[in-house]
Amino acid sequence: MSDIELKHPPLSDDAPPAEPSLDEDDRLKPEFVRAVLECVEDDDAEGARALVAPLHPADIADLFELAPADSRAALAAALADLLDGDVLAEMNDWVRDGLIDALEPHQVAEIAGELDTDDAVAIIEDMEEDDQRAVLRALAPDDRAAIEEALSYGEETAGRLMQRDLIAVPEHWSVGDVLDYLRSNEDLTTDFWEIFVVDPSHKPVGTVALSWILRTPRGIAIADVMAREQTLIPVDMDQEEVALRFQKYALISAAVTDQSGRLVGMITVDDVVHIIQEEAGEDILKLSGAGDGDINEPLRDSYSARVRWLVANLGTALVGSSIIAFFGAAIEHMVALAILMPIVASIGGNAGTQTMAVAVRALAMNQLTQSNTIRTIKREIMIAALNGLTIAVLIGIGAALVFQNHHLGFVIAAAMLINVIVAGLAGVLVPVLLERMDQDPAVASSVFVTMITDSMGFFAFLGLAVASGIVPSA
Amino acid sequence: MSDIELKHPPLSDDAPPAEPSLDEDDRLKPEFVRAVLECVEDDDAEGARALVAPLHPADIADLFELAPADSRAALAAALADLLDGDVLAEMNDWVRDGLIDALEPHQVAEIAGELDTDDAVAIIEDMEEDDQRAVLRALAPDDRAAIEEALSYGEETAGRLMQRDLIAVPEHWSVGDVLDYLRSNEDLTTDFWEIFVVDPSHKPVGTVALSWILRTPRGIAIADVMAREQTLIPVDMDQEEVALRFQKYALISAAVTDQSGRLVGMITVDDVVHIIQEEAGEDILKLSGAGDGDINEPLRDSYSARVRWLVANLGTALVGSSIIAFFGAAIEHMVALAILMPIVASIGGNAGTQTMAVAVRALAMNQLTQSNTIRTIKREIMIAALNGLTIAVLIGIGAALVFQNHHLGFVIAAAMLINVIVAGLAGVLVPVLLERMDQDPAVASSVFVTMITDSMGFFAFLGLAVASGIVPSA
Numbered sequence: 001m002s003d004i005e006l007k008h009p010p011l012s013d014d015a016p017p018a019e020p021s022l023d024e025d026d027r028l029k030p031e032f033v034r035a036v037l038e039c040v041e042d043d044d045a046e047g048a049r050a051l052v053a054p055l056h057p058a059d060i061a062d063l064f065e066l067a068p069a070d071s072r073a074a075l076a077a078a079l080a081d082l083l084d085g086d087v088l089a090e091m092n093d094w095v096r097d098g099l100i101d102a103l104e105p106h107q108v109a110e111i112a113g114e115l116d117t118d119d120a121v122a123i124i125e126d127m128e129e130d131d132q133r134a135v136l137r138a139l140a141p142d143d144r145a146a147i148e149e150a151l152s153y154g155e156e157t158a159g160r161l162m163q164r165d166l167i168a169v170p171e172h173w174s175v176g177d178v179l180d181y182l183r184s185n186e187d188l189t190t191d192f193w194e195i196f197v198v199d200p201s202h203k204p205v206g207t208v209a210l211s212w213i214l215r216t217p218r219g220i221a222i223a224d225v226m227a228r229e230q231t232l233i234p235v236d237m238d239q240e241e242v243a244l245r246f247q248k249y250a251l252i253s254a255a256v257t258d259q260s261g262r263l264v265g266m267i268t269v270d271d272v273v274h275i276i277q278e279e280a281g282e283d284i285l286k287l288s289g290a291g292d293g294d295i296n297e298p299l300r301d302s303y304s305a306r307v308r309w310l311v312a313n314l315g316t317a318l319v320g321s322s323i324i325a326f327f328g329a330a331i332e333h334m335v336a337l338a339i340l341m342p343i344v345a346s347i348g349g350n351a352g353t354q355t356m357a358v359a360v361r362a363l364a365m366n367q368l369t370q371s372n373t374i375r376t377i378k379r380e381i382m383i384a385a386l387n388g389l390t391i392a393v394l395i396g397i398g399a400a401l402v403f404q405n406h407h408l409g410f411v412i413a414a415a416m417l418i419n420v421i422v423a424g425l426a427g428v429l430v431p432v433l434l435e436r437m438d439q440d441p442a443v444a445s446s447v448f449v450t451m452i453t454d455s456m457g458f459f460a461f462l463g464l465a466v467a468s469g470i471v472p473s474a
Numbered sequence: 475m476s477d478i479e480l481k482h483p484p485l486s487d488d489a490p491p492a493e494p495s496l497d498e499d500d501r502l503k504p505e506f507v508r509a510v511l512e513c514v515e516d517d518d519a520e521g522a523r524a525l526v527a528p529l530h531p532a533d534i535a536d537l538f539e540l541a542p543a544d545s546r547a548a549l550a551a552a553l554a555d556l557l558d559g560d561v562l563a564e565m566n567d568w569v570r571d572g573l574i575d576a577l578e579p580h581q582v583a584e585i586a587g588e589l590d591t592d593d594a595v596a597i598i599e600d601m602e603e604d605d606q607r608a609v610l611r612a613l614a615p616d617d618r619a620a621i622e623e624a625l626s627y628g629e630e631t632a633g634r635l636m637q638r639d640l641i642a643v644p645e646h647w648s649v650g651d652v653l654d655y656l657r658s659n660e661d662l663t664t665d666f667w668e669i670f671v672v673d674p675s676h677k678p679v680g681t682v683a684l685s686w687i688l689r690t691p692r693g694i695a696i697a698d699v700m701a702r703e704q705t706l707i708p709v710d711m712d713q714e715e716v717a718l719r720f721q722k723y724a725l726i727s728a729a730v731t732d733q734s735g736r737l738v739g740m741i742t743v744d745d746v747v748h749i750i751q752e753e754a755g756e757d758i759l760k761l762s763g764a765g766d767g768d769i770n771e772p773l774r775d776s777y778s779a780r781v782r783w784l785v786a787n788l789g790t791a792l793v794g795s796s797i798i799a800f801f802g803a804a805i806e807h808m809v810a811l812a813i814l815m816p817i818v819a820s821i822g823g824n825a826g827t828q829t830m831a832v833a834v835r836a837l838a839m840n841q842l843t844q845s846n847t848i849r850t851i852k853r854e855i856m857i858a859a860l861n862g863l864t865i866a867v868l869i870g871i872g873a874a875l876v877f878q879n880h881h882l883g884f885v886i887a888a889a890m891l892i893n894v895i896v897a898g899l900a901g902v903l904v905p906v907l908l909e910r911m912d913q914d915p916a917v918a919s920s921v922f923v924t925m926i927t928d929s930m931g932f933f934a935f936l937g938l939a940v941a942s943g944i945v946p947s948a
Contacts (some may be wrong), residue, residue: 025715025840026715028843030844062840065841066845066846179688183688183690188689190685190686191685193684193726209664209667210684210685211666212664213688214653214656214684214687215656215657215664229530244499247751249530250532250744250747251744252667252726252743273721273724273743273747276747276750276754277839280750280754280755281835281838281839283755283758284757284758284831284835285835287758287831288824288827289824289828290831295832295836295841295842295853296841299853299856303860303861306825306828306857307861307865310821310824310861310864310865310894311864311865311868313824314821317816317817317820317821318817320816321814324812324813324816331812335802335805335806338802338812339795340795341816342791342816342819343795346791346928347784347787350763350787351780351784353762354767354780354784357761357767358769360758361758362769364755365755366499366500366501367566367769369540371504371507371508371540372769379776386773386777386781387784390781390785391784458816
């Protein structure tokens with residue numbers, strides 16, 4: 001490690017001016033959003049443009065997301081040329097689709113033409129087939145071919161994500177050859193961080209970070225500065241796997257290869273960062289049954305995703321109710337059972353959810369594999385036993401005192417211990433088994449685990465109460 | 475968009491050899507892990523090293539995580555020099571801390587000395603104070619100063635995350651000056667993607683991507699190719715904010731500035747990618763009360779984090795039980811109430827969790843701000859009303875048929891509708907209010923929302939049953 005490269009002594013100076021439209025968390029201030037929308041309402045398009053022009057494309061995209069849905073078309077009309085491809089690329093999918101629907105195909109084509117292939121595909125892939133064809137027809141032949149090829153790969157694959165613009169050079173070139181090539185070809189991309197070295201069959205054989213090229217004399221062969229070990233991305237790889245690979249190997253960019261191993265494109269980390277965030281954040285939404293869980297999603301989509309989940313949970317709740325019904329006579333005889341039984345089920349549910357969240361996360365991060373499954377199950381049972389004991393003692397003593405019935409205290413303590421241990425076991429086993437069956441553990445685990453902890457909670461408590469003879473049997 | 479830069483016609487060739495130690499998801503195969511551990515057990519260090527040597531440092535780190543905790547010291551001894559700084563930097567925090575504890579300070583210092591400041595800090599920051607001092611003493615003065623400075627910034631801030639090695643050049647230089655500087659200074663870092671341009675007081679005034687330098691003739695002034703708009707990171711910014719900023723503006727690297735606006739370091743996206751993933755994935759663990767939720771965490775830490783949560787939930791469950799107890803007489807009179815009441819509470823809990831997950835996620839992504847809070851609340855109430863109606867009709871008809879009591883059907887339908895709407899409202903209001911009070915909405919929301927949906931479920935159902943006169947009042 002060396003110190004910062006200082007070329008001149010530091011002198012004092014004023015701090016740079018703050019961005020007045022953003023708060024300290026990089027969010028647009030509500031008063032700024034309101035000011036822009038007021039300009040739009042007052043037909044003061046110039047005023048709106050003056051406010052918005054200094055913003056970064058990502059912030060202009062945010063502005064559209066924060067504006068009410070019925071103001072967005074007017075906002076788009078007022079901002080006109082500020083609404084370019086960069087802004088659309090940064091915009092929430094739902095908000096963008098709404099805006100794109102309002103545009104003519106030739107306008108969409110104009111915007112798509114200025115974008116990288118991956119961003120253009122993101123805009124076009126969700127359009128109606130007719131509109132999509134109209135946009136493709138309006139594109140320049142080069143762009144159309146690139147987008148059509150990208151669309152030929154499956155959704156959410158590396159092929160959709162990759163850029164076809166990249167720099168590939170043959171092994172036998174020198175650093176000087178590369179520099180001359182880059183300087184003399186006007187139409188090469190400028191958006192690259194590594195140069196790919198390919199063999200005569202266009203298969204990647206190595207990669208050179210630009211910093212190495214800058215630090216190496218012209219005469220040195222590129223084969224001598226390139227890194228031969230590189231991470232290749234198959235063109236049909238799922239984007240979640242791509243994101244995990246970028247994260248695991250700390251990649252800035254990576255070559256994408258087709259079935260025969262030839263270089264067909266490149267993915268850069270800035271295209272992957274939002275996928276990493278989406279995929280990592282998705283599990284919380286899946287586990288709670290909230291579907292895509294986007295606040296910009298159309299209402300009927302949110303309703304249909306969520307109600308399906310609630311109906312499934314209604315089914316599991318009925319299982320619990322049937323168990324209660326089976327012990328109806330016991331409850332009639334001792335209403336304390338009805339008062340206490342939800343506690344056993346509820347704490348079991350909480351314990352199960354804890355374990356399940358840990359397991360789902362560990363599976364998603366590739367931390368929980370066949371090599372440590374048994375160990376992890378043992379670990380979770382140990383934790384569950386400790387948790388179960390603690391809660392059992394608390395609720396056992398509490399129930400014995402409140403109901404002046406130590407027998408009831410023992411029953412609820414035993415039921416609680418059993419249910420928390422079962423919850424711990426189910427919380428890790430259910431996601432692991434779902435994963436083994438190639439199901440997404442985040443989606444389905446919760447219904448099963450809740451059903452198990454609810455049923456076991458009611459069954460263990462009411463069953464022990466009857467079996468131990470504090471109430472007559474059902 | 476242009477096509478790929480083909481320098482020679484593609485020819486067919488064999489596919490590259492597959493990595494036999496990894497499965498298709500980049501996870502180490504269990505049989506590979508077992509083979510290595512068997513070598514270690516048989517004191518065949520050479521065999522173990524031969525197996526592990528071809529692995530990427532990230533995979534060697536995974537190997538340690540997948541090995542049982544009590545085999546890791548022997549594994550480390552067998553692999554010896556393969557266990558370098560890169561491997562430690564990739565390793566899970568808990569696993570690494572365990573290994574570091576087993577090493578002598580001078581060994582830790584040796585490893586820290588070969589790392590970037592940020593990785594060295596990550597290794598040293600969690601050590602006991604005495605050990606930390608011993609390691610710092612054993613470091614070269616340069617490295618020690620850099621690490622001590624980094625440690626002077628708060629935990630999880632940009633200051634801890636940044637590298638001090640960067641390339642900064644004055645505005646008046648030409649592209650040729652920059653190239654000569656880079657080529658003639660052997661000890662400059664090679665790990666950079668952008669060059670920072672600074673004024674005489676060492677404040678950043680612009681940034682140049684390396685691809686621009688490569689594509690620009692030597693005579694051009696650097697001031698003419700640099701981008702003047704750049705995103706600066708204050709040195710005391712929280713790492714979560716840093717990650718959000720990198721994601722929002724699709725940054726590859728960014729300058730870090732101190733209070734007076736001077737350039738003190740740089741953060742690159744590869745240091746941020748794992749934070750983006752961690753932070754996005756954390757919410758699921760926080761919301762379920764699973765603490766850090768790492769399967770490598772020591773058992774007693776997991777126990778203490780989780781049991782605290784269960785005790786808090788025991789408290790909320792008692793609130794629900796008190797409400798049931800209040801209606802004890804009604805339940806004694808009609809045991810169907812005890813059978814049905816958990817369904818109302820449970821579906822309300824599920825509906826609340828859905829809305830809460832959406833709200834927590836939207837808050838974390840800066841999608842839900844003051845500008846659209848009211849709109850989002852209205853949206854969630856609408857969805858809740860639709861969900862509530864659907865479930866109410868289903869359970870109302872079901873209960874009326876099963877218990878041959880249409881009065882009971884109306885009561886449970888009304889209670890269900892009320893509880894799901896309350897759940898929707900609580901699911902968005904609780905996290906928003908916690909955020910306004912500068913609390914982490916992911917941590918505390920769940921306890922409050924569950925308490926509200928449980929209590930309201932029991933109260934609405936049992937209260938309506940009594941109020942409507944199907945059972946005598948309590």
